[in-house]
Amino acid sequence: MTRxxxxxxxxxxxxxxxxxxxxxQPADSIVVAELDLPHPETTDAARDNDDDGDYxxxxxxxxxARAHLPAATTASTTGFDVAPxxxxxxxxxxxPARGTRAVLxxxxxxxxxAGDGRSFSTAAGLTVAALLARLGTLAIDTLDVVxxxxxxxxxxxxxxxxxxxxxxxxxxxVADLTSNRMNAEAVVQGLSLQPTRADLAPDTTAVSAGxxxxxxxxxxxxxxxxxxxxAAFEEWRQVRQRLQDAQATGCRAQVEAGECGRLLAxxxxxxxxxxxxxxxxxxxxxxxxxxxxxxxxxGISAGAGGLAAEVDAALxxxxxxxxxGAVADLAALIARYVGGARAADAYAVAAWTAWNSGRHVHARxxxxxxxxxxxxxxxxxxxxAVLINGMAPAWAAP
Numbered sequence: 097m098t099r100x101x102x103x104x105x106x107x108x109x110x111x112x113x114x115x116x117x118x119x120x121q122p123a124d125s126i127v128v129a130e131l132d133l134p135h136p137e138t139t140d141a142a143r144d145n146d147d148d149g150d151y152x153x154x155x156x157x158x159x160x161a162r163a164h165l166p167a168a169t170t171a172s173t174t175g176f177d178v179a180p181x182x183x184x185x186x187x188x189x190x191x192p193a194r195g196t197r198a199v200l201x202x203x204x205x206x207x208x209x210a211g212d213g214r215s216f217s218t219a220a221g222l223t224v225a226a227l228l229a230r231l232g233t234l235a236i237d238t239l240d241v242v243x244x245x246x247x248x249x250x251x252x253x254x255x256x257x258x259x260x261x262x263x264x265x266x267x268x269x270v271a272d273l274t275s276n277r278m279n280a281e282a283v284v285q286g287l288s289l290q291p292t293r294a295d296l297a298p299d300t301t302a303v304s305a306g307x308x309x310x311x312x313x314x315x316x317x318x319x320x321x322x323x324x325x326x327a328a329f330e331e332w333r334q335v336r337q338r339l340q341d342a343q344a345t346g347c348r349a350q351v352e353a354g355e356c357g358r359l360l361a362x363x364x365x366x367x368x369x370x371x372x373x374x375x376x377x378x379x380x381x382x383x384x385x386x387x388x389x390x391x392x393x394x395g396i397s398a399g400a401g402g403l404a405a406e407v408d409a410a411l412x413x414x415x416x417x418x419x420x421g422a423v424a425d426l427a428a429l430i431a432r433y434v435g436g437a438r439a440a441d442a443y444a445v446a447a448w449t450a451w452n453s454g455r456h457v458h459a460r461x462x463x464x465x466x467x468x469x470x471x472x473x474x475x476x477x478x479x480x481a482v483l484i485n486g487m488a489p490a491w492a493a494p
Contacts, residue, residue: 102281102282102285104157104278107242107268108276109277110157111242111266113278116282116288116289119457120296122202123205123206124165124167125163125205126187126204127161128227129157130158130159130160130191131155131156131199132156158492159486163187164178165183165219166179166180168218180219183223188231188236191234194488198236198238200239200242201228201240201241201242203223203241205217205220206245214245228241238253239253240253241253245270247270247271248269249267250267287417296458298425298465299428301432307433308353310357311433314354314357315438318358322365329371329375335351336375336419338351339351344418356430357433360430360441360442363427363430363438363445364438372427372445374407376419376424377413377415411452411489414492415452417453424445424450427443431465440466440467440473443462443476444466447459447475448475448479451483453489460483463479463480466479467480
């Protein structure tokens with residue numbers, strides 16, 4: 097599937113797209129979305145992806161961050177479980193490193209006053225005030241503050257609109273957001289929308305004892321007589337493609353326990369693991385790197401000559417959502433057949449792939465599972481660090 101640039105023409109379309117970027121419908125949340133003007137070279141590249149697109153003067157929707165609104169409690173001197181200032185800091189601490197120049201703030205809540213988009217709750221009002229103050233200190237323009245109630249949404253920006261704040265003064269019915277064209281465009285792009293954040297949590301429960309025993313037998317047999325790195329990776333790619341094809345048609349692919357055991361054995365080899373990570377990148381973009389990797393005597397980390405450059409080039413290309421999703425789902429699936437370090441290896445591959453494809457909430461669940469099985473897993477610790485620091489993949493970096 098060719099990745100197209102989405103053209104957002106109205107405030108309603110932008111507000112529709114933001115939950116798809118998160119992967120779930122926010123509730124009792126505050127969201128900060130980057131809305132920067134595109135660089136000239138970005139505009140040219142985007143125009144190449146859509147012959148009908150006119151990108152002149154349009155802002156680019158960058159990273160999207162979300163936090164829970166503070167909840168009232170008597171156990172804290174602030175009156176909230178989290179201080180509004182702390183929420184504001186968490187939502188903005190990653191912006192300076194990205195060179196962010198402007199943001200849109202959206203508050204999601206369904207309290208009586210907020211339900212019809214009229215007024216913030218106390219917690220939301222204090223958090224918005226703290227956020228605006230911090231954005232001002234960072235010299236980042238706030239283009240708009242939108243209150244998204246259960247029935248209506250409306251602009252609540254009380255400060256003068258920044259120059260070119262083309263999304264200011266949004267208002268309308270929440271029901272209308274479910275029927276505009278952006279819903280279909282997002283699905284075509286491979287994006288999905290779950291009802292809640294918890295619905296994004298992957299299944300990490302262990303399979304039955306019988307399936308574990310079958311997978312373990314295949315794992316041991318493969319480790320005793322390992323195939324070539326290329327043969328091991330080819331089995332991975334075939335199973336991944338089968339899973340991807342099934343997901344495209346809404347079906348569930350059957351992956352046998354023996355296959356899972358052999359794939360777990362394959363991931364224990366650094367060259368095959370690195371090849372699997374490359375398999376999650378853009379189709380065609382990683383082919384030369386894969387070929388060089390599978391014929392080299394070392395993994396990417398020790399790669400010499402042109403291999404490192406090939407990998408860098410592959411990482412600079414946006415991945416195909418469906419392909420990366422199938423890689424992450426397959427790695428998470430085979431992790432359920434074992435425990436300990438081998439499960440951590442598979443979950444770490446799934447977490448890194450989810451992060452690199454923009455599924456950061458999914459990645460957080462997966463990296464947690466990896467570290468639970470092995471707190472010293474290098475790839476899991478690295479992925480956890482980039483998630484905590486709000487780092488973007490190379491292809492999405494500003």
